[in-house]
Amino acid sequence: MKKKVAIVGASGYSGEELLRLLLQHPRVELVAVTSRQYAGQTIAQVFPKFAHHPAAKTLRFTEPNAELLARQAEIVFLALPHGVAAEFAVPLLQLGCQVIDLSADFRVNSAAVYKEFYGHDHPAPELLSKAVYGLPEIYREQLGDASLVASPGCYPTSILLPTVPLLREGLIRPTGIIADSLSGVSGAGRTVKQDYLFVECNESVRPYGLPKHRHLSEIEQELSLAAKTAVTIQFTPHLIPVNRGILTTLYLAPARHFSNVAEQNELNAKIAVCYKAAYADSAFVRILEGDSLPDTKNVVASNFIEIAWRLDARTGRLIVISALDNLAKGASGQAVQSFNLMCGWAETAGLAGAAF
C-alpha cells in the first residue's frame, strides 16, 4: 500500500533532494509538488535529470494551496523558509494531514527561544508541544505516533548524533563543548546572492554567522535534554568549496580524567560501548574503527553519518568527528527516514539504495 505524498516548496536544494528520494521510494505515490516559481511546468521540464521517472512527465508544479493539498495527500513535506512553513502546517494539520517540516519552525519547544534566535514571534506557538524533533536515532518511538515532525537542521544533526549518547551516559562534561563545522555551499540553499557565486566560493574558505548561529537554539535544547542540565556550546560554521557535505569536529571534556594508557584504553572502550548501544538499531550511523576518519566523500548522496573519535593524552580532551551530507542525512534523507517511521515501515525504506 502506497502513501499519497506532497512536497511544498520543491524548487530549492532540499526540495530537489526530496523529489529525488520520493520519486524512487517504493511505497510513495507523489501526488503534488508546489513551487511559485515553476507553477505550471512538469518535473521533467524543471529538472531534466528526473525526466526518466514516469511521474516526472505528468506531474506539474502548482501554486501551494493548503486545502487542495489536504485533499490530495496524506503526508506533506514542507521545504519552505522558516515563518512561511508554519503558515502551511497549521491548516494542513487541521485538515487531517500529517506534516514533516524541514524548516526551523517547530524545532524548538519554546516560543521565547524561537523569537530570540529567529527575530519574530512564533507563528503557531500552540503547535510547539505537539511537534516531534525528527532525529530518528533519538526519537524513534515518538516518531511512530507523530502528526507533526520538525526535521532537524544539518549542523544540529552532525553535532547531536555524536554527543547525545556521551552526555546521556555521563561520559563527557556538559560544559565547554566546542563544535567546529565545515559545510558545502548547498547548505545556503538555492539562494541567488553574490556570496554564493561560483567565483566567490571556489578557492575560498571562510567562517560566517559568528558567534550566534540560529541552529544553536535547537542544538542546545537537545543537548540540555540529554545532559539533564542547561548546556551552552561554542559553534563556528565555515563555508568550504564542495557542493554537499558537513564535517564537524567536536572538542569535548571527558567526565573522568585519564592519566595513563590503561585509563585511556578503558575510556576508549566505554565510548565504543556507549555508541554501540546507542546506535545498535540505527542503520545510518557508521562508527568508524581502526585508523579511519570521517570524510564527506564517503557519505555524499547517502543518508549515512560517519563518526570517529580520538582521545588526546596530551590535552586530556576527547575529539569526535562526524561527516554527513547536509541535503541527505542533514535534511531530506532524514525527513524521509522520519516519514518511514511515521508510516510504520523500516526506517531504511527507499533510502538504502539511494547512495552515490
Added chain:
Amino acid sequence: MKKKVAIVGASGYSGEELLRLLLQHPRVELVAVTSRQYAGQTIAQVFPKFAHHPAAKTLRFTEPNAELLARQAEIVFLALPHGVAAEFAVPLLQLGCQVIDLSADFRVNSAAVYKEFYGHDHPAPELLSKAVYGLPEIYREQLGDASLVASPGCYPTSILLPTVPLLREGLIRPTGIIADSLSGVSGAGRTVKQDYLFVECNESVRPYGLPKHRHLSEIEQELSLAAKTAVTIQFTPHLIPVNRGILTTLYLAPARHFSNVAEQNELNAKIAVCYKAAYADSAFVRILEGDSLPDTKNVVASNFIEIAWRLDARTGRLIVISALDNLAKGASGQAVQSFNLMCGWAETAGLAGAAF
C-alpha cells in the same frame, strides 16, 4: 533467481563503481572480488562507504585466480588494464564463464588495428570475432547471446550514441567529423601520477593525447559500420577539474544543405525522428528538447546520456552535444546494462534507482 557474479580488479574507479552497482543490484549475488593490492581485506575495510551492505563485512578481496573464479561465478566482470584483461578472459571463457571486459582488449575486431593503437600484439586474437561490443543501444540483440562482451570506452560511448543513428539514416556525411571531448579526472583511473594530483588538475584545463588517442580505434570501427564506409574522425580529449562526467561536442556536416528556414525546420524534424526511432526502447538515452543543453551535473552517478543538437544556419553545420558519466554510462553502468541483457532481464535492472 540471482546470478553469481565476480569482479576482477575491483580497486580502481571503474571497479569501485561496479561494486556500488552490483552490491545494490536486486538480482546479483556477489561471490568474489579480486585486488592484488587489497587481498585479504573486506570490502568494508577498503571502502567504508559500502560498509552498510551485508556482503561488505564478509566478502574479502582475493588474489585473482581464473580457476577459482570460474568455480564461484557464472559471470565475471574484468576491470583490468588492457593486455592483462585478455589473460583472464581466455581461461574464464574456457571454464564456462561469461565475461564482461571493461578494458579495450576485445573492442576492435582487428588484431592489426589493436596492435597499431595499443602497441603490442593482441593476446588472444581468436576471441576477437566472438566478442560483442557492449553498447546496448546498438547491439541489444547480440548481447542476449553473448559470452564475451567488450564494454565500450567512455569517450566512444559519448561519440557513438549521438552519431550512429545519423550516419545510419544518411542524415550526415561520414567525412569531416570532429569530436571535442571534456573529461573529468576519474577518467584517468586511480592512477598515482603527478599529472593527476589535486593541485595539478584543480583550476586547470588542458588537452592531452593529441592527435591519436587509442579510443579512435573503436570509435572509427563503429562509425564505419554505421556509415558502411571507412570513417576517419578528428578527436581531441581535454581534462577538466570535475570528478565524473564527459561532455562531447560534435561538429557534423548534414548530408543535404539547408539554405532557408523551411529547410532547416525540415532537417530538425528529421533528426528528431531519427533519434526517436533509434532510441525509442532505450531507457537511458535522454534527447533534450526546447532550450535545454546537456550538462554533466544532470547525469553524474546515473546511467543516462543526454543528447541535444543545434543547426547553425550561418555555417551549415550540425552541432550535437552529449553528456554522460564516464564511470557509469561510460564504463561500469553500461557494463551492468549489458549484463542485464545477457541475463535476459530488463536493461534497467538495478540501474534505475542508482542515480545521484
Added chain:
Amino acid sequence: MKKKVAIVGASGYSGEELLRLLLQHPRVELVAVTSRQYAGQTIAQVFPKFAHHPAAKTLRFTEPNAELLARQAEIVFLALPHGVAAEFAVPLLQLGCQVIDLSADFRVNSAAVYKEFYGHDHPAPELLSKAVYGLPEIYREQLGDASLVASPGCYPTSILLPTVPLLREGLIRPTGIIADSLSGVSGAGRTVKQDYLFVECNESVRPYGLPKHRHLSEIEQELSLAAKTAVTIQFTPHLIPVNRGILTTLYLAPARHFSNVAEQNELNAKIAVCYKAAYADSAFVRILEGDSLPDTKNVVASNFIEIAWRLDARTGRLIVISALDNLAKGASGQAVQSFNLMCGWAETAGLAGAAF
C-alpha cells in the same frame, strides 16, 4: 612621469582586475574609481585584499560623472556593460580624455553588425571609425596614436592570436574554421544569477550561447581582415568549473595538403617560422615547443597566452590550442598593455611582475 588614470565601473571582475593591475603599476596615479553600488566606500572597504596599497585607504568609489572624471584623469578605463560604455565614451572623448573601453561597444566597425549581434542601435556610430581594436600583437602601431581603444573580448583574443598570423601568411584556408572554447566562470562577470551559483557550476560542464555568440562579430571581422576575404567560423563556448582561464581548441585546414612525413615536417617548420615572425616582439605570446600543450594553470593571473599546434596526419587538419586568463590577457591585462602603448611605454610596464 605618471599618468592620471580613472576606472569607471570598478566593482565587477574586470574592474577588480584593473584595480589590481593599476594599483601596482609604477607609472599610474589612480585618481578616480566609480561604482554606483559602492559609492562612498574606500577601495580597502570594498576589496580588503587591496587594503595594503596606500591609495586603497583614501580613494573612495564615486558615482560615475563624465565631467568630473575628465577634470581628474588623462586616461579612463571603462569596465561597463555594452551600451552603457558608449554613453561615457562620447563625453569623455569630447572633454579631451583618452578612453580604453573594455565593453563591446567599439569593437566592430559596422553599426549594422553591432545591431545584428547586440540587438539595439549603436549609441555612437560616428566613433566606430576612430576606435582602435586593442589587440597589441596585431595593432601595436595604431595603438600608439589611439584616443579610443576597443579592448577585445576574452574569447576573441584566444581565437585571433593563434589564427591571424596563419591566415595572413596563407598557411590555412579561411573556410571551415572551428573554435571550441572552455571558459572559467568569471567570464560571466559578477552576475548574480542562479546559473552562476557555486552548486550550479561545480561538478558541471556545459555549452551555452549556441550557435551565435555575440563575440562572433568581432572575431569574424578581424579574421576577415587577416584573410582579406569574408570569414565565417563555427564557435562553441562552454562553461567549466574554474575561476579564471580560457582554453580554445581550433580546428583548421592547412592551405596545402601534406601527404607524407617530409611535407608534414615542412609545414610544421613554416608554422613555426610564421608564429616566430609574427610574435618576435610580443612579450606575452608563448609559443610552446616539444611535447608541451597549453594549460590554463600556467597563465592564470598573468598576461600571457600559450599557443601550441599539432598536425594530424590522419585527417590532414591543423589543431591549434591556446590558453589565457580571461580577466588578464582576455580583458584587463590586455587593456593595460594597450594603455602602455598609448603612453609610449614598453607594453610590459606594470604587467611583467603581475603573474601568479
Added chain:
Amino acid sequence: MKKKVAIVGASGYSGEELLRLLLQHPRVELVAVTSRQYAGQTIAQVFPKFAHHPAAKTLRFTEPNAELLARQAEIVFLALPHGVAAEFAVPLLQLGCQVIDLSADFRVNSAAVYKEFYGHDHPAPELLSKAVYGLPEIYREQLGDASLVASPGCYPTSILLPTVPLLREGLIRPTGIIADSLSGVSGAGRTVKQDYLFVECNESVRPYGLPKHRHLSEIEQELSLAAKTAVTIQFTPHLIPVNRGILTTLYLAPARHFSNVAEQNELNAKIAVCYKAAYADSAFVRILEGDSLPDTKNVVASNFIEIAWRLDARTGRLIVISALDNLAKGASGQAVQSFNLMCGWAETAGLAGAAF
C-alpha cells in the same frame, strides 16, 4: 647591489613558489637551482610559466652539491624534506653561506623534542641554538644578524601570529587553547600519493594527523616563550579542496571574564590595541575591522595574513580567525621576508607586488 642566491630543492610546491618570488625580486640574482629529478633542464623547460623571465632559459637545474653552491651563492634557500635539509645546512654554513631552511630541521631548539616529534635523532644539534625562527613579526631584530634561519611551518604561522601578542600581553590564558585548521592540498607538497589525487580530494573534507601533528613542537615552543610558561594546545588539521590557503579558527579563554557589554567593549578595545601595537610595523598583517572575516581567497598568492576576532558573550570565549596562503606567508613568501631582513632591506622587497 644584488644578492647571489640559490635554491636547493626547487621542484616541489614551496620550491616553485620560491622560484616565482626570487625571479621577480629586484635585488636577487638567482645563481643556482637544484633538483635531482630535473637536473640538466632549464627552468623554462620544467616550469613553462616562468619562461618569459630572462634567467629561465639559461639557468639549469643541477644536482645539489654544497661546495659548488657555496662558491656560487651568498644565501641559500633549502626547500628539502626534514632530515635532508640539515645535511646541506651544515656544510653550507661552514663554507660561509647564509642559510634559510624551509624544513622543520631547525625550528625547535631542543634535540629531544625534535626526536619526539620527527622520530629520529637530530642531524646537527649543535646548530639548534644558532638558528633564528623566521617569523619576522616576532623575531624581526634577530633576523638581521642571522646566519641560519628556520622558516616556520604553515600551520604554526597561522596560529602564532594571532596568539603570541595576546599571550605576551596577558590578555588570554595559556591553557585550553584550541586551534582548528583547514589547509589546501598544496600543503601536502608535490607528493605523489593516492590520498592527494584530484578525485580523492575534490568534493571531500577530512581531518588527518590526529591528535599529535609534528607542527605542535614548534607551535608550543613559541607559545610557551610568549606566555613564559609551558603551553600545550589542541590542534586539528583538515584537508579541504582548494589549491592554496589555510584558515585557522582559534578558541581562546580571555584572562579576565567579561559579564556585561561594557566589559566586553573594554576587552575588545584592549585586543585591538594589543594587535595594533604588535603589528604596527608589520606590513603583511591585516587586522580586519567591522564585519569582515578572514577568507583565504583574499590572501592567495600574497604574503598577507588576515586576522579577525569575536568575543562570544554566551560562552565567554574569544574566537580568533586567521587566513594565509600556505605556500606564501606559510612558507616561501615568509622565507623571502626573512631574507630581506637578513640583507638589511625593507621586509616587503619583492613581495608587495606579488599578490594575485
